[in-house]
Amino acid sequence: MTLDVTDSGPDAGPDAGSRAGAWRPYEITPDAAGTADLVGWLDRTGARALTESLIEHKALVFRDFGVTPDTVDPVFARLVPDRLPYVHGNSPRTKVGGNLYTSTEYPQQYTISLHNELSYAHRWPTRLAFYCETAAESGGATPVLDGELWLASLDARVREAFADGIRYVQNLHDGLGFGKSWQDTFETDDRAAVEAFLRASRAEWEWNEEGLRVVQQRPATTRHPVTGAEVWFNQADQWHPAGLGDEASAELYDILAPEEFPQYVTFADGSAIPDAYIEQILGRGLDGAVDVDWRSGDVLLIDNVLLAHGRRPFTGSRRVLVAMSDT
Template sequence: MSVQENITESTISVRDLEGLGPLPLVIEPQTPIDWRRCFSDIRAVIDAQLESVGGVLLRGFNVEQESDFQDFAKAFGHELLSYDYASTPRSKVEGKVYTSTEYPAHQVIPLHNEQAYTLNWPMRIWFCSLKVAEEGGETPIADSRQIYNLIEPDVRNRFEQRKLMYVRNYGNGLDLPWQKAFSTDSKADVERFCQQNEIEFEWKGDGELRTRQVCQATARHPRTGESVWFNQAHLFHVSNLQAHVRETLISIVGEDNLPRNVYYGDGSAIDEKDLDHVRRVMDDCEVRFLWQKGDIMMLDNMLVAHARGTFKGDRKVVVAMAEPNR
């Protein structure tokens, strides 16, 4: 019996998104209705299906404000999380609802799982489209289990066995200042956070901060037991920069002072051919669809990676997170 047949009240319908397969599963109201009036049915589908398909798209519930989106995310019973130890610029817009990464419209943000560059990450992440771009602006997604399975075994084994060391240099006009990344002006607070989260830190001669943290390359989902590709090596590595930008940065600041880079856990270099392979696999797994105004997408952050395409015109997608993994 399907999930839809198990819904006691026919307030919603469930379907695949045309031509895209099971990810994301689409939930829609049978007739125009506020999500609150059918939340029990929505929750029943999500509880039954999210950890199977990895992500759902709620469409047609007419969510128009950040506060309404926040209420929806909080309705699942977990306190929403702050963006601690941030790696990209974003702004708080309502409670613990944030803008999506504030990179220029011409810039692609590659597929990644939220905060997979740390040992602490949210299990749930929500996105809400409040303003649809004139062109583009998708939030592509991909199944992290599929990515794991398609990575060549020898590449996957190297990453799994050796783990990853993320190196970050904050500020100096090249990346987030440490005050923004850690949401504090206190060096003591930064040091305390780093000590609590197994992050090595160093205050450099110019007063700026360098951190190093060894993290997982893959992970096992705590409830499904499935293995997932779960890191941001392809995004943090200097090879993710355009060649001329990379050369210029290294010539100015040196490799040790790049805003961000990643190595194997022992500090040795990652073969760029391996990272190219990872990027190709991710591209092959990508699922892309256009936002509609008021759409909400809910992902299991370990099972599904997300990205951002280029766009034209104004675009507003906001984000909330919950349920820390530890």
């Protein structure tokens, strides 16, 4: 089922068509919807039609509806009902409301590579909603990429190397150290609650003098529960030192052994993933992505399995909020 709106996809970003074929996020405006009342329109559209359209289009951009920080909550209540906490998340962000977070606080001069939220975890949100409160002075687009196309873009030898899955390692400090603490990661200081979460996640863990060490075995791909599409679905490139760039990677190697890094990744058998594989995954992901160029007030809804997302570098102030749901 398709929503009764027009696709004004050129605003999805420069050269979008040349970088990802004909696909672009599906844009919905007051003119196309026939009303400036986004909440009312979502209510009339209904949750089922919205879900069907999201699966069909993979991403929906709501633009020019005048969404403000004071009116975003009822919009998110329709787009991502029963919002999830960011438990076991590895990105630096701040909780600003009821399971509403800053999208990331990673330094603005760096690119955040393509990824599906919490793809390294036992469970992940099925959809994400982003709200642009303040657009950057320049840059700061959110690139999105069809995970099926990303998988197909990789050399056969790379896909085959990851066929048995991935081993993720986290070393979470107790309040002082590199990366996030285990308290921030799990949004609690209750060790029993953390252990219960990890037990349900089928993860291995151990407490030590520095904090908590977590090891997880996960697949490198998954299939969408409705379409059946197989997608590249992991964060090997973000957890691997080669994904940090030569300078940052060298500094980490000077200080710590790889298995002591705040986060690290290997093949499922514990063998090292070649830097060249990570560089290919990173490069082809970003090269194939379509940029969603933000305007203040924009809302972006994405299917977190079908689409990976990231962030381009930016200048000036930028504030984008995110909420997630498994509905």
